[in-house]
Amino acid sequence: MSNIGVLIEMDGQAIKSSNYGVMTAACTGGSVVALLFSKNGDPYKTDLERFGAEKVVIMPESDSPAQKAGMLAAAVKEYGLQALMGLSSSRGRDLLARCACQLKAPLTLDATQVNFTDGTVLKSHFSGKTTATLKLTGDIFLVGLRPNVIEAQEKPLSAELLTFAPNVEDAGGLKVIETKKGSSGAVDLTEAEIIITGGRPMDSAENFKILDACAAEMGAAVGASRAAVDAGFAPHSMQVGQTGKTVSPKLYIGCGLSGSVQHFAGMKTAKVIVGINTDKDAPIFGKCDYGIVGDLFEVVPALTNALKARKESS
Amino acid sequence: MKIYVCVKHVPDTAANIKVVGENGFDESVKFVMNPYDEYAVEEAVKIVQRQGGEVVAISVGKPNAVNTVRSALAVGADRGILVKSNAQFMDSDVTAEALKAIIDQDGAPDLVFTGRQSVDSEGMQTHYRLAAKMGLPVATDVVAFSMDNGKALVECEVGGGDREVMEMTMPCVIGATKGLNEPRYPKLPDILKAKKKPLQEIDFSELNIDVTAAASATAALTAVKERGDATMLQGSVTEMVEDLIKRLENDAKVL
Numbered sequence: 001m002s003n004i005g006v007l008i009e010m011d012g013q014a015i016k017s018s019n020y021g022v023m024t025a026a027c028t029g030g031s032v033v034a035l036l037f038s039k040n041g042d043p044y045k046t047d048l049e050r051f052g053a054e055k056v057v058i059m060p061e062s063d064s065p066a067q068k069a070g071m072l073a074a075a076v077k078e079y080g081l082q083a084l085m086g087l088s089s090s091r092g093r094d095l096l097a098r099c100a101c102q103l104k105a106p107l108t109l110d111a112t113q114v115n116f117t118d119g120t121v122l123k124s125h126f127s128g129k130t131t132a133t134l135k136l137t138g139d140i141f142l143v144g145l146r147p148n149v150i151e152a153q154e155k156p157l158s159a160e161l162l163t164f165a166p167n168v169e170d171a172g173g174l175k176v177i178e179t180k181k182g183s184s185g186a187v188d189l190t191e192a193e194i195i196i197t198g199g200r201p202m203d204s205a206e207n208f209k210i211l212d213a214c215a216a217e218m219g220a221a222v223g224a225s226r227a228a229v230d231a232g233f234a235p236h237s238m239q240v241g242q243t244g245k246t247v248s249p250k251l252y253i254g255c256g257l258s259g260s261v262q263h264f265a266g267m268k269t270a271k272v273i274v275g276i277n278t279d280k281d282a283p284i285f286g287k288c289d290y291g292i293v294g295d296l297f298e299v300v301p302a303l304t305n306a307l308k309a310r311k312e313s314s
Numbered sequence: 315m316k317i318y319v320c321v322k323h324v325p326d327t328a329a330n331i332k333v334v335g336e337n338g339f340d341e342s343v344k345f346v347m348n349p350y351d352e353y354a355v356e357e358a359v360k361i362v363q364r365q366g367g368e369v370v371a372i373s374v375g376k377p378n379a380v381n382t383v384r385s386a387l388a389v390g391a392d393r394g395i396l397v398k399s400n401a402q403f404m405d406s407d408v409t410a411e412a413l414k415a416i417i418d419q420d421g422a423p424d425l426v427f428t429g430r431q432s433v434d435s436e437g438m439q440t441h442y443r444l445a446a447k448m449g450l451p452v453a454t455d456v457v458a459f460s461m462d463n464g465k466a467l468v469e470c471e472v473g474g475g476d477r478e479v480m481e482m483t484m485p486c487v488i489g490a491t492k493g494l495n496e497p498r499y500p501k502l503p504d505i506l507k508a509k510k511k512p513l514q515e516i517d518f519s520e521l522n523i524d525v526t527a528a529a530s531a532t533a534a535l536t537a538v539k540e541r542g543d544a545t546m547l548q549g550s551v552t553e554m555v556e557d558l559i560k561r562l563e564n565d566a567k568v569l
Contacts, residue, residue, distance in 0.1 A: 106530040123436065125435055126331045127436070130333060130339070132536075133534040133535075135530070173486070175480065179478050180469070194568070236493045243492050251566075268538070274562075287540045288541070289541060289544060289545065289566065292547050302555045
């Protein structure tokens with residue numbers, strides 16, 4: 001039976017819930033070894049076991065991405081892993097890439113599916129216009145999965161808790177000085193389960209408060225189209241689309257979005273897409289699940305109120 | 315300063331991609347410089363304009379990729395080098411090997427800029443591979459760059475609107491993204507001047523790189539169909555909103 005490693009990404013002291021989908025995918029490949037950088041494994045063992053971990057390996061925290069990648073590479077050897085999986089998040093992509101280079105192994109980032117039997121991985125080519133099947137050859141391969149693209153399924157097992165502290169030197173040359181926190185403490189766009197996005201018709205940065213209010217009722221993140229960002233209504237970190245973030249939420253609500261190819265490149269794997277636009281001929285209505293022809297300045301507040309009322313009545 | 319910028323010749327993101335055969339696509343569409351690479355070229359040109367030196371644009375691609383190298387020359391790169399291959403998609407490790415071979419031949423860099431990913435194969439790792447082969451530090455999603463005392467200072471987008479500030483020794487490799495700068499448009503005189511700038515073309519086979527070492531290959535390409543059949547909601551705003559919530563809860567089960 002193959003051993004499949006899963007790099008577990010933390011959000012502070014908590015495990016990001018999007019990790020569990022990666023574990024579910026890993027379970028299809030063999031016996032899952034969950035790897036995390038933490039002082040202590042006890043708080044996490046139960047949750048990881050629930051999603052199929054047979055081993056939970058705790059490695060020492062480090063400020064150095066290169067050193068962490070080195071520890072992961074050592075873990076791959078130590079636990080005889082055929083594959084190392086993780087989230088294709090910002091942090092995940094960086095660590096997996098550094099680790100793949102150290103192992104001289106192939107890596108697929110932003111993958112949407114893994115097939116261990118064939119040794120193939122699916123991912124977008126041409127910004128979502130096509131799906132590429134990549135054939136990976138070699139003893140080991142690495143995969144970063146697009147967050148939320150695989151639904152997590154429980155697979156309760158009993159896991160062994162292990163510590164692993166390999167002696168890995170930091171090659172040096174790169175030092176993290178500080179992390180500047182973003183202005184909002186809001187939900188991270190790339191891992192949000194629900195996203196509501198504003199386009200150019202938002203007309204001002206101030207008006208994004210209308211979306212914030214609606215998002216608050218759904219526990220959603222707020223995104224922006226390229227046009228809205230270019231007009232200065234939202235920062236680039238909120239941009240969804242080809243030259244912005246790629247997201248895969250359960251629900252995506254586009255407000256005043258035309259539905260351009262470039263925008264859809266960033267969110268077409270969303271489970272459900274809702275379009276709100278005053279123009280009944282907007283391209284978005286040919287690509288969504290539910291459409292509302294209307295003014296977002298009427299529709300979104302109405303939606304916010306209806307969601308509030310629904311909460312109060314339940 | 316000697317700055318290399320790695321650029322890729324890719325289909326325009328507005329192009330309609332038609333799959334041909336098992337894993338090919340109709341290459342008669344419009345091709346451009348990979349959008350992320352524009353930020354890389356702009357940063358390199360700005361640095362050299364301030365401090366002197368040269369910007370060398372390098373690329374691995376099919377013969378038409380020479381157009382993208384020329385585009386880099388038109389916005390301020392001084393020289394260009396193209397490694398001609400016969401495939402649009404190449405394992406990133408092999409691409410990095412070819413780029414390293416060029417850099418080794420042409421001379422040690424002070425900096426290497428790339429885009430954070432290509433918009434066609436979206437590998438997101440060539441710069442990491444190149445850096446590892448050259449024994450250099452690397453950072454990606456770079457939205458701010460400066461130099462101080464022989465060190466490079468970068469700010470990288472790390473998700474959730476956060477930015478990580480990192481210091482790297484030089485030379486180093488930088489994966490640029492949107493927000494790093496505003497790429498300039500070439501003016502006609504610059505485009506004409508670019509035709510006279512040195513552009514060297516080398517055949518991939520001349521580099522003696524082992525392609526069988528390639529570990530990732532594009533076995534198939536499949537067109538993705540857009541979802542059609544939208545349910546268009548009807549009625550007053552209040553009615554449509556209520557209807558939407560009900561459907562999202564009960565039918566789609568996403569609320």
